[in-house]
Structures are given as C-alpha cells and as structure tokens.
Amino acid sequence: MVQSFLVHTDIQKRWIEKFKQVEAQFKARAAEHDLKAQFPFENVQWLINEGYTKLTLPEAYGGEGVTIEDMVILQSYLRAIDGATALSIGWHLSVIGQIFQQQMWDPSMLQVFAREGPCK
Numbered sequence: 649m650v651q652s653f654l655v656h657t658d659i660q661k662r663w664i665e666k667f668k669q670v671e672a673q674f675k676a677r678a679a680e681h682d683l684k685a686q687f688p689f690e691n692v693q694w695l696i697n698e699g700y701t702k703l704t705l706p707e708a709y710g711g712e713g714v715t716i717e718d719m720v721i722l723q724s725y726l727r728a729i730d731g732a733t734a735l736s737i738g739w740h741l742s743v744i745g746q747i748f749q750q751q752m753w754d755p756s757m758l759q760v761f762a763r764e765g766p767c768k
Contacts, residue, residue, distance in 0.1 A: 654721055659714055663722050666698060671729050678730040691733040700737065702767050704745030709762035711744075719745065740766065 667674075674691050681688050695701065704719060705711020714722075719741055727734035744767060748758060761767075 657718060659712060659718055660721050663700070664725055667722075667725055667729060670694060674730045674733060678732065681730075681732060688730060688733045688736065691730060692736055695733070695737050701740055701744070704741045704748070705762060705767045706748050709748065709758065709767075711762070711767060716745070 702711040707713040
C-alpha cells in the first residue's frame, strides 16, 4: 500500500507498521471469507490481541485516546487490506469513542465498562 502524506502521528505510524506485518495474511483470508460469506474472526482477534479495540478509549480509562483523524486514517488503511475487518472493528471503535467522548453513561458505569467490557 502506498504511504499517505496524511500519516503523520506516531500512533498512525505504529499501527500502520503493525498492519504491514499482517497485510498478506489478512488479504489471503479476506478472499476466502468473501467466497464463503464468513466473518473475519481471526483478523478481529488479532486486532483485539494487539490492543486496537482500545484506540478510541480515553487514556484516563486505559486506552490510547486517539483522535477522530487517527481513527479514520487507520481505518482507511485497514479497509484497503480487508474491508470486512475494517467495517466490523470500525463499529466498535466509533461507538466506544462516542460513549466516552460524550459521557453518555454515568461515570461509574464508564469505569466498569472500560475495565470489564470489550476494550480490556
């Protein structure tokens, strides 16, 4: 994939390097998943294991606290590798970011969710 001039933050560079390491595997699985109409469980599990699900979780809650710009750039890069994986994990990232950024829940519930929820 061609390096974009939009990639400029350390977190963007770090994640893109990680994506480059699994790009071939993700692409190979994407073809199979598309043919068999399967969910990309292996790819999503890799993202979870690497901490990608913590991207939009604020730092105060143990996440990376990325900006919307960071998320969009990383999701665009991931989409070019495997659209289904990017779409699946993108829903998670945007919902987590919105819940915490807008403080949509009681602070004690946010603490529990950050500690025990899908971002741990």
